Amino acid sequence: MLVVQKYGGTSVGGLDRIESVANRVIKAKDDNKDLVVVVSAMSGETNKLVGYADSFTSNASKREYDMLLSSGEQVTASLLAIALISKGYDSIAMSGKDAGILTDDNHTYARIESIDTTNMQKALDNNKIIVVAGFQGANANGDITTLGRGGSDLSAVAIAGALNADICEIYSDVDGIYTTDPRIEPHAKKLDSISYDEMLELSSLGAKVLQNRSVELAKKLGVKLYAKSSFSDDKGTLIQEESDNMEAVVVSGVVLDKNQARVTLRGVSDRPGIASEIFTSLADEGIVVDMIIQNVGTTDGLTNLGFTVPQNDFEKAKELMEHFDHDIHAIDFDFDVCKVSIVGVGMRSHSGVAATAFTQMAKDNINIEMISTSEIKISMIINDKYGELAIRELHKIYNLDK
Ligand code: ADP
Ligand code: ASP
Ligand code: MG
Numbered sequence: 001m002l003v004v005q006k007y008g009g010t011s012v013g014g015l016d017r018i019e020s021v022a023n024r025v026i027k028a029k030d031d032n033k034d035l036v037v038v039v040s041a042m043s044g045e046t047n048k049l050v051g052y053a054d055s056f057t058s059n060a061s062k063r064e065y066d067m068l069l070s071s072g073e074q075v076t077a078s079l080l081a082i083a084l085i086s087k088g089y090d091s092i093a094m095s096g097k098d099a100g101i102l103t104d105d106n107h108t109y110a111r112i113e114s115i116d117t118t119n120m121q122k123a124l125d126n127n128k129i130i131v132v133a134g135f136q137g138a139n140a141n142g143d144i145t146t147l148g149r150g151g152s153d154l155s156a157v158a159i160a161g162a163l164n165a166d167i168c169e170i171y172s173d174v175d176g177i178y179t180t181d182p183r184i185e186p187h188a189k190k191l192d193s194i195s196y197d198e199m200l201e202l203s204s205l206g207a208k209v210l211q212n213r214s215v216e217l218a219k220k221l222g223v224k225l226y227a228k229s230s231f232s233d234d235k236g237t238l239i240q241e242e243s244d245n246m247e248a249v250v251v252s253g254v255v256l257d258k259n260q261a262r263v264t265l266r267g268v269s270d271r272p273g274i275a276s277e278i279f280t281s282l283a284d285e286g287i288v289v290d291m292i293i294q295n296v297g298t299t300d301g302l303t304n305l306g307f308t309v310p311q312n313d314f315e316k317a318k319e320l321m322e323h324f325d326h327d328i329h330a331i332d333f334d335f336d337v338c339k340v341s342i343v344g345v346g347m348r349s350h351s352g353v354a355a356t357a358f359t360q361m362a363k364d365n366i367n368i369e370m371i372s373t374s375e376i377k378i379s380m381i382i383n384d385k386y387g388e389l390a391i392r393e394l395h396k397i398y399n400l401d402k
Contacts, residue, residue, distance in 0.1 A: 001032070001033050001034065002033070002034045002036070002163060002164070002165040003028060003033045003034070003035055003036075003165060003166060003167055003168075003169065004035075004036045004037075004038065004156050004159055004160040004165045004167070004168045004169070005025065005028070005035065005036075005037045005038070005156075005168075005169045005171060006037075006038040006039070006040075006134065006152055006153060006155070006156035006168070006170045006171060007021050007037065007038070007039050007040065007230055008040045008043075008152065008170070008171065008172045008173075009040045009041060009042060009043030009044070009046075010043045010172065010173040010230075011040075011171050011172060011173070011231075012039055012040060012041075012042055012080070013042050013043040013044075014042065015079070017230075018076065018080055018083055019083055021037075021039075021080060021171075021230060022080060022083040022087060024230065025037055025080075025084065025089075025129060026084070026087060026089055029089060034124055034127075035129045035130070036120065036124075036130045036132060036160075036165070037080065037129065037130065037132070038131075038132045038133075038134045038152055038155050038156040038159060039076040039077050039080055039132070039133065039134055039152070040072075040073060040076065040134050040135065041073050041075065041076060041135070042072065042075070042076060045072040046069055046072050046135075046149070049068050049069050049071065049072055050069070052068070053065055062107035062108055063107055063143050063144075065107065065108060066107045066108060066110075066143070066144050066145050067143075067144050069108075069135075069146050070095070070096070070133065070135065070136040070144050070146055072135075073096075073133035073134050073135050073136060073152065074093075074133045076133070077093045077094070077095070077131045077133040078093045080093070080131045081093035081131045089129055090126070090127060090128045090129065091128055091129040091130070091131060092123050092128045092129075092130055092131070093131045093132075093133070094119065094120070094123075094130060094131070094133070095132075095133050095136065095144075096132065096133055096134075096135075096136035096137040096138065096144070096155065097137065097138035097142070097144065098119055098132075099115070099120055099130075099132045099159065100115050100116030100117055100118060100119055100120065101115050101136070101137030101138065101155065101158070101159075102114050102115065102116065102138065102139070102140065103137035103145045103147070104139065104145075105139045105140075105141075106145070107143075107145055107146070108145075108146055109146075109147070109148045109286065110139070110146065110147055110148075111147075112137055112147070112154070112158050115158060115159065115162035117162050117163055120132075120159070120163060121163075124163075132155065132159065134151065134152025134153075134155040134156065135147055135151040135155060136151075136155070137155075147213075148211075148213065149211075150208060150211035151211060151213075152211075153170055153210055153211040153214035154211055154213050154214040154217060156168055156170060156214070157214040157217045157218045157221070157223050158217060160218075160221075160223045161217065161218075161223050165223070166224070167224045167225075167226060168218070168223050168224065168225050168226070169225075169226045169228050169236070170210060170214075170225065170226065170227050170228065171228050171230040172209060172227070172228075172229065172230070173229060173230070173231060174209060174227075175190060175228060175229035175231075175232050175234035175236055176190045176191065176227050176228065176234065176236045176237035177190070177194050177199065177202070177207075177209060177210075177227050177237040177239070177253075178190050178191065178253070179191065179252070179253045179254070179395060179400035179401075180253055180255065180256075180391055180400065181209075181255075181256065181391075184388050184391050185391060185392050185395050185401075187395070187401040188395065188400070188401070189400060189401060189402075190234075190237065191237050191252065191253075192237060192238065193237060193238040193239070193240055194237060194238075194239055194240075194252060194253075195239075195240065195246055196215060196218060196219035196239060196241065196242070197219070197242060197345060197376060198252050198253070198343050198344065198376065199215045199239045200212060200215045201343040201374075201376060201377045202252075202253050202255055202343055203215050205257055205339065205341040205343065205379065206255045206256060206257025206258075206259065206339065206341070207253070207255045209227060210225075210227060210239075215239065218239065222241075224238070224240065225238070225240075226238055226239070227239065242345055246345050247345055247346045247348065247349050248346065249344060249345075249346050250346035250347060250350045250353060250398065251342055251343070251344040251346065251347070251353065251398040251400065252343055252344045252345070252346075253342075253343050253344070253400070254340065254341065254342050254343070254391055254394045254395055254398070254400065255341045255343065255391075256338060256340055256387050256388065256390075256391045257338060257339040257340075257341070258338045258384065258387060259310050259311050259312070260290070260308050260309075260310065260311065260337050260338055260339050260381065261308065261309055261310070261311045261314040261317075261333060261334065261335050262306060262307070262308050262333070262334040262337050262370075262381065263306065263308070263309065263314075263317055263318075263321065263331065263332070263333055263334075264305075264306045264331070264332040264333075264334070265278070265304065265305040265306070265321065265324075265328045265330075265331055266304050266331070267302045267304070267328065267329025267330060268302060268303050268304065268305050268327060268328050269301065269302065269328075270297040270298075270301050270302055270303040271301075275294070275305070277324070277327075278305070278321070278324060279292075281320045281323070281324075282309070282317060282320060285313075285316055285320060287309055287310075287313045287316060287317055287320075288309070288310065288313075289308070289309055290307070290308045290309070290339070290372070290379075291306075291307060291308045291339075291370045291371075291372045291379065291381060292305070292306070293305070293307070293370055294306075302329070306370065308337070308339070308370070308381060311335065314333065314335075318333065335384075336385070337369065337381050337382070337384055338381070338382060338383075338384045338387035339379050339380070339381055339382075340379070340380050340382060340387060340391055340394065341378065341379040342357055342377065342378045342379075342394060342398070343376060343377045344376060344377075345376050347375065347376050347377075347378075348375055348376065354373065354378050356397060356398070357378055357380070357394060357397075360393050360394060360397045361380070361382070361393075363393075364386070364389065364390070364393055366382050366383070366386045366390055367382065367383065368380045368381070368382060369381045369382060369383070
């Protein structure tokens, strides 16, 4: 049986933690499993490296920036392999490049194009425990690339897919996927299983327990994914194909995303093509626009347009919008917003889910500023200061604590 295990930042947050991960890995090896272990940088390490680069410039050259950021994962991969070898277990540490991970050229947010498994296969044939530095690969030139923040999850899933592993286990400091972030709502309940689609919505809407691209890839490749804790022996949550009884549960989880900024464009020329020009300029810079609201045009040929972007893309969005000065009279920016979302495949077959949420917000006197829905989710933009309250209230009203 081949198992890919991924240990996140808190799981390898210090030398004692790396030692305890080594013991966990050894337990699985003694249980006759073939193992590829993917590791993150120690918690806080990647941010520290970002800070180093920022102390010189806010616009570091991307190739060098990736080389810098990827180093955190190389430290933990090497240390874990050293620990395993010192305990008498044959192990080999690999960078993403050594593991054959080929990506495109999009530094800091690269996509994996393929994985040449030759090196990993050879090591597995020799009964070695492979430890791979997560979050990184190399482009066709051989330059190191990184996969976007939280990208070690993606490394693990991609490797599991390429090696046709039996399971992929993602270890963090929580013992599975909960109905909401247990740090916000202590009554959150752990789910035994959740569908890929629901998990993808939860991750994309801000639940950072799994990186959204890793869930998307797991679904595409049919990787059997578990979210588990490296601090306990709980069996965790299985993320899998939707099963028949899943729709019986209307709402599976609620999510808070504080990383939101709203842009309001006032007095926009109400002519064909304007929305295309504005949103193409944002898309070309890789900015993911979430909610969009356009008001009904007025007789003076002007309209208002509002949309949200992740806070870290705000500066770039601002700069891009300023290029439209002949088409836009005024631009407002608002950081005091957050997004609360409700997710569940049962919404497809149940009515009134949105009305329940809106009624609850009304009872709590929380103004809903923007709304968007899809088949299995409802999202609302509200004032930042009510985000946590809204999550707790929604968690209660949908009986997620029961
Ligand atoms: P790692 O550093 O190991 O990758 P993360 O910090 O990225 O771990 O993810 C784990 C954290 O995700 C937990 O500490 C928890 O606070 C948060 N989290 C957010 N939403 C959820 C959820 N629905 N279920 C479980 N954990 C969640
Ligand atoms: N160390 C990287 C980050 O902090 C990747 C990861 O942890 O998955 O984003
Ligand atoms: Mg993570």
